[in-house]
Amino acid sequence: MVMQSIDARTTMSALMLGLQETCHDMRQPVASVFALAAAALSQPDLPQPARAYLEQIVEQAEWLADLIQQSLPAAGPGAPAGCQTDLLRVVRDAVAAECLTWPGDLRVAGEAEPVFTAVHAVLLRRMVANLLSNATRAAGPSGAVTVVVGKRRRSATLTVEDTGPGFGKIERGLGLGLNVVSRFATAHDGMLDYGCSPTGGARVSLSLPRTADARIGLRRRYF
Numbered sequence: 001m002v003m004q005s006i007d008a009r010t011t012m013s014a015l016m017l018g019l020q021e022t023c024h025d026m027r028q029p030v031a032s033v034f035a036l037a038a039a040a041l042s043q044p045d046l047p048q049p050a051r052a053y054l055e056q057i058v059e060q061a062e063w064l065a066d067l068i069q070q071s072l073p074a075a076g077p078g079a080p081a082g083c084q085t086d087l088l089r090v091v092r093d094a095v096a097a098e099c100l101t102w103p104g105d106l107r108v109a110g111e112a113e114p115v116f117t118a119v120h121a122v123l124l125r126r127m128v129a130n131l132l133s134n135a136t137r138a139a140g141p142s143g144a145v146t147v148v149v150g151k152r153r154r155s156a157t158l159t160v161e162d163t164g165p166g167f168g169k170i171e172r173g174l175g176l177g178l179n180v181v182s183r184f185a186t187a188h189d190g191m192l193d194y195g196c197s198p199t200g201g202a203r204v205s206l207s208l209p210r211t212a213d214a215r216i217g218l219r220r221r222y223f
């Protein structure tokens with residue numbers, strides 16, 4: 001029994017190391033994407049639509065770079081202990097990215113002002129992106145998804161509703177996404193709930209502790 005758990009831990013450490021090595025080696029091609037996009041953006045007489053696509057490529061590469069960085073052990077003095085991330089901003093970015101590959105009707109409703117929560121921006125975006133990708137997959141290319149960002153006294157809330165067949169009634173994928181969301185939520189004293197919306201599609205809700213004030217200027221965009 002003890003031997004088995006030592007084996008499991010050794011396997012897990014090897015997997016973690018493999019993942020970190022892969023993330024480490026992915027930084028170079030991602031840097032190449034930035035360099036190539038920058039070179040293309042500096043071309044004279046670049047047509048406006050091509051410029052807009054290139055800027056979107058840069059945004060997606062930035063997100064990939066953030067994901068990679070987050071998966072690597074912190075070097076040097078490390079990241080600041082507490083962070084404050086604007087849920088609304090993260091939702092808008094994740095929705096914009098989802099719209100690049102999903103043709104359906106995707107709307108953001110609810111709060112119009114920032115809603116801050118003490119979750120790292122990369123983790124929060126991974127949570128939101130996972131919920132969005134399930135909802136759009138369930139709704140299908142001609143369906144609709146509504147994302148509502150809300151605020152209670154102590155919590156920041158996110159509700160994702162879709163016009164799909166209802167929770168658990170879609171073809172199963174790898175089955176990793178909701179586990180990730182649930183694990184991150186629990187680790188931050190938050191909660192994930194799922195069920196059906198009044199229209200019969202799925203309704204998935206996330207609640208995370210809310211923080212009152214934004215810290216300015218720690219990192220680009222979200223803080």
Ligand SMILES: Nc1ncnc2c1ncn2[C@@H]1O[C@H](COP(=O)(O)OP(=O)(O)O)[C@@H](O)[C@H]1O
Pocket residue numbers: 130134135136138162164165166167168169170171172173174175176177178179202
């Ligand atoms: N919006 C949704 N509509 C219907 N079922 C869903 C939805 N989101 C999640 N589910 C159910 O939860 C399961 C697990 O989701 P997830 O962990 O993201 O794995 P995967 O997306 O790989 O199937 C899905 O296979 C599906 O049965």
Ligand SMILES: [Mg+2]
Pocket residue numbers: 130133134173175176177178
């Ligand atoms: Mg999924």
